[in-house]
Amino acid sequence: xxxxxxxxVLTFGLVLIWLILTRFSLGHLLLxxxxxxxxxxxxxxxxxxxxxxxxxxxIPGLVGIVAWDILRSNxxxxxxxxxxxxGGARRSGFLRIPLRLRHPAALAVLAIxxxxxxxxxxxxYDPETGVLLLHxxxxxxxxxxxxxxxxxxxxxxxxxxx
Amino acid sequence: MSGTIxxxxxxFAQIALALAGALAGLRILRGPRAQDRVLGLDTFYITAMLLxxxxxxxxxxxxxxxxxxxxxxxxxxxxxxxxxxxxRGEVIE
Amino acid sequence: xxxxxSVPLWVAIPVALLIVLGSGLTLLGTIGLVRLPxxxxxxxxxxxxxxxxxxxxxxASAILFTWLEKRLVIHELLIGLFVMITTPxxxxxxxxxxxxxxxxxxxxxxxxPAGAPDNPDxxxx
Numbered sequence: 001x002x003x004x005x006x007x008x009v010l011t012f013g014l015v016l017i018w019l020i021l022t023r024f025s026l027g028h029l030l031l032x033x034x035x036x037x038x039x040x041x042x043x044x045x046x047x048x049x050x051x052x053x054x055x056x057x058x059i060p061g062l063v064g065i066v067a068w069d070i071l072r073s074n075x076x077x078x079x080x081x082x083x084x085x086x087g088g089a090r091r092s093g094f095l096r097i098p099l100r101l102r103h104p105a106a107l108a109v110l111a112i113x114x115x116x117x118x119x120x121x122x123x124x125y126d127p128e129t130g131v132l133l134l135h136x137x138x139x140x141x142x143x144x145x146x147x148x149x150x151x152x153x154x155x156x157x158x159x160x161x162x
Numbered sequence: 163m164s165g166t167i168x169x170x171x172x173x174f175a176q177i178a179l180a181l182a183g184a185l186a187g188l189r190i191l192r193g194p195r196a197q198d199r200v201l202g203l204d205t206f207y208i209t210a211m212l213l214x215x216x217x218x219x220x221x222x223x224x225x226x227x228x229x230x231x232x233x234x235x236x237x238x239x240x241x242x243x244x245x246x247x248x249x250r251g252e253v254i255e
Numbered sequence: 256x257x258x259x260x261s262v263p264l265w266v267a268i269p270v271a272l273l274i275v276l277g278s279g280l281t282l283l284g285t286i287g288l289v290r291l292p293x294x295x296x297x298x299x300x301x302x303x304x305x306x307x308x309x310x311x312x313x314x315a316s317a318i319l320f321t322w323l324e325k326r327l328v329i330h331e332l333l334i335g336l337f338v339m340i341t342t343p344x345x346x347x348x349x350x351x352x353x354x355x356x357x358x359x360x361x362x363x364x365x366x367x368p369a370g371a372p373d374n375p376d377x378x379x380x
Contacts, residue, residue, distance in 0.1 A: 020330050074280060074307045077299060081287040092296050115343035118284075118302040121295070122343065123350040135350070137299040164267035165260035168319075171271035175278035175312070182278075182304070185285035189297075197353040198294055204345055205288055205301040208338070209281055212304070212312050215331065216274065219316050222258040222323060227316075231334060238341040245348035249355050 006044040011036045055160055062156045069152075070117050077118040080138060093139040094123075097132045097149050106161035113153055120145070172220045179213040200244045207237025258323055266322050270315045277311025280304060294353050298346060305342040310335050 005011055011033075018032030080090055101107055107125065114122045114134065124133040136145055186209060189202035211233045218226025262270075284303030291297045313335040320328040 017333060020333060070306050074303055077287070077303060078280060078283045081283055081290070081300070081303075084290075092293075094295075111347060112340065112343045115346050116302065116306050116339060118299055118306060121298045121302075121350055122347050123354055133354075135295045135298065137296065164262045164264045167264075167267050167271045168259045168262060171274040175274045178278040178282040182282045182285040185282075185289045189285075189288050192289075195294065195353075195356070197349055197356065198297065200352075201294075201297060201301065201349055202288065204349070205285060205304065208301065208304050208309070209285065211334070211338075212278070212281060212309060215312050215316050215334070216278065219274075219319055224320065224324075224328070227330060227334075231337075234334060234337060234341075238345060241345040242348060245345065245352045248352035249348070 005037065005040060007040045010043060011040045014039055058156060058160050062153075062160065065152065065156075066113050066116075073117050073119045077137060090138055091140075092135065092137050095134045095136050095139065095142060095145055097134060097146060099125075099130050099132050099150075099154060101154055101157055101161075102130065103161045106157045109161075110149075110153060110157055114149070169220075172216055175216045176213065176220070179209050179216060183209040183213065196248055197245075200241060200248065203244070204237060204241040207233060207240070211237065262319070262322055266318065270319050273311040273315035273318075277308045277313075277315065280311065281308035284308060295350075298350055298353075302342065302346070305338050309338045 014036035015029070015032045018035060019028060022028045022032075099107075099110075101110060111122050111125075114120050119137040121135040121137075122132070123135055125131075126133075132149075134145070134149070139145070183206055186202045186206040190199050190206065193199055211230045214226045214230035214233060218224065218230070259267075281304035284300045287300035287303070288297050291300060313331045316331040317329050320331070
């Protein structure tokens, strides 16, 4: 089983995507399954260590929080652009954040969250020191942003992945 | 009634996205540095992709979806390639 | 426009709102792209279009075509997923390229490399 399907979740997801992109039929189900199994073998050749989820039940909560935060910061950045940065009072800046996360998959998810949220941009991560360099669009209080990344996202990712 | 609402919303979206593409094009032309131009190009690809989806909704045909997907993939590959070039290409100078 | 008239009002209104929201946010993002003063500021502008800008239009399209075709049409959502995953890659690469180029040219807009001993709370105007 594990030799035939090294990544069952990935394989299932690929079959699902294949069926969404085409219309459901038996032929497409078979073809999609073949493609998905081949792709998961290719994946196995690329990446020997598989990400292990420790608590998958925390994922929906994280997704909800992130979707809400993205909507909120969309409104905030849109308003800042419309109002010309509160009449020139907006100040952007760089921010270094020490991270406890080390798991590559968890870091990738954090990168997606940070970049997808308007207002924060992921610039550089140093794997030796674990320090992340962010650029923040509206840097009112550094403590707020540290708190947001470390307590709101990182703590949940630590719970899920490590 | 609902046709009027949708036609109005889709017309607004087409004008807004065309304008957005023009603004991204302005950033490509103006620069001032290479990374600004690449960022403009990436934004231009995204707006073009969204414009295709909106046009597909307006014409009621599903075929625009494939075009949008191809534009999205091409935009991704182009931007990644150009960004890599900006990192690597300048080291030699 | 005959196919648009067959849509009932309770589907048309949310679809129209999502379309206007998505295209409006994308337009605002590009306005920011043109108006903001520095590259690192401009790096934030396109994310308006790639987050809820794309999501709004893609959701509207999925709802509309699901109604028009009388079957579940959600392949537009894959575009949303795809944009969601690829945008961080492109923007991170662009951000790193800009940092790299600024550091090579010695512009003081760029912070020093992470290994350099500096004040961790450092920030630049």
